[in-house]
Amino acid sequence: MTPTRAGLIALACLVASLTGLPAGAVAASNEGTADEGFAVRINDRLVDRAITSAFVMPDEAIRVAARDLPPSARVSLEAGAAGLSARRTGDNTWRIEAPSAPGVYPIVLNRSDDATDRRLNLFVMQRFDPHTATLDGYRIGHYELEPLRGREIYEPPQALMPVTKDGLDTHLSPHFTIGQFLCHAQPGHWPKYVRVKPMLVAKLEAIVAELQRRGIKAQTLTVMSGYRTPAYNKAIGNTTTYSRHLYGGAADIYVDTNGDGRMDDLNGDGTVDVDDADWLADLIAGLAKVHPDFAGGLSAYSANSAHGPFVHTDVRGVAARW
Numbered sequence: 633m634t635p636t637r638a639g640l641i642a643l644a645c646l647v648a649s650l651t652g653l654p655a656g657a658v659a660a661s662n663e664g665t666a667d668e669g670f671a672v673r674i675n676d677r678l679v680d681r682a683i684t685s686a687f688v689m690p691d692e693a694i695r696v697a698a699r700d701l702p703p704s705a706r707v708s709l710e711a712g713a714a715g716l717s718a719r720r721t722g723d724n725t726w727r728i729e730a731p732s733a734p735g736v737y738p739i740v741l742n743r744s745d746d747a748t749d750r751r752l753n754l755f756v757m758q759r760f761d762p763h764t765a766t767l768d769g770y771r772i773g774h775y776e777l778e779p780l781r782g783r784e785i786y787e788p789p790q791a792l793m794p795v796t797k798d799g800l801d802t803h804l805s806p807h808f809t810i811g812q813f814l815c816h817a818q819p820g821h822w823p824k825y826v827r828v829k830p831m832l833v834a835k836l837e838a839i840v841a842e843l844q845r846r847g848i849k850a851q852t853l854t855v856m857s858g859y860r861t862p863a864y865n866k867a868i869g870n871t872t873t874y875s876r877h878l879y880g881g882a883a884d885i886y887v888d889t890n891g892d893g894r895m896d897d898l899n900g901d902g903t904v905d906v907d908d909a910d911w912l913a914d915l916i917a918g919l920a921k922v923h924p925d926f927a928g929g930l931s932a933y934s935a936n937s938a939h940g941p942f943v944h945t946d947v948r949g950v951a952a953r954w
């Protein structure tokens with residue numbers, strides 16, 4: 633069942649009252665945060681952000697609708713890229729057919745009665761046969777063909793998103809670009825291939841929003857490790873073959889507003905250490921508590937010779953802290 637908008641607002645207000653947040657600080661969308669303007673429904677996702685993204689198969693059709701508008705408001709949809717077909721199917725709703733060719737297809741929804749718009753970057757993925765280990769010379773490695781405990785989120789991907797060098801800065805959301813999530817394997821090879829779960833991006837956006845609410849001027853998070861190919865995950869010594877990183881559902885992150893390439897002193901005690909990662913992990917745990925779709929793995933890591941303190945966060949659907 634899809635929750636109603638009114639129900640979500642009521643939930644958000646309840647959450648706000650429980651957490652002491654002002655009601656406006658908690659979004660009514662099902663992705664945790666909101667920008668001024670209107671909401672966009674993409675199939676079953678309701679997104680309240682100025683920029684959002686969707687990953688689709690070649691030729692896949694999706695439903696897009698502008699929501700939460702006064703009855704008089706009219707929204708126009710611009711989808712200029714060749715091969716993309718958008719057909720209006722009702723009041724402020726469209727059926728969009730993705731092209732066959734993988735790539736990024738920007739879509740803009742413009743509201744007629746004010747200046748607000750919504751940008752939707754449609755990422756058309758490239759089909760991938762999980763029985764093969766490479767894609768265009770990029771080593772993917774082997775996914776487990778049997779999903780863990782039969783869960784859909786552990787099914788091997790049927791498609792991956794190609795990313796070219798000039799596409800690194802394409803936004804997934806207001807504060808994150810697809811380039812931040814690339815695997816570190818084969819640095820000189822292009823295109824690379826990536827998976828990123830929209831719910832992970834939504835969770836990271838919610839973390840940024842909560843940091844800002846607490847007065848930390850984060851414009852993004854540093855993603856030390858986002859997507860990992862199974863080949864890379866194995867090469868760096870991981871024996872877990874169902875790591876959420878392989879499915880685009882995990883990120884190892886830190887906050888770096890002073891740009892020194894390491895975690896900031898988040899708890900303000902004058903040093904940067906695992907306590908700052910713990911501080912960030914506690915913030916994330918608080919978000920997941922009030923927003924069940926963010927449930928996932930969570931762990932704070934100390935610095936070592938290779939990296940500073942960081943936090944692993946993922947969206948596996950069940951809470952697990954270690």
Ligand SMILES: [Ca+2]
Nearest residue numbers: 888894895896
């Ligand atoms: Ca820093």
Ligand SMILES: [Ca+2]
Nearest residue numbers: 897901903908
């Ligand atoms: Ca500190």
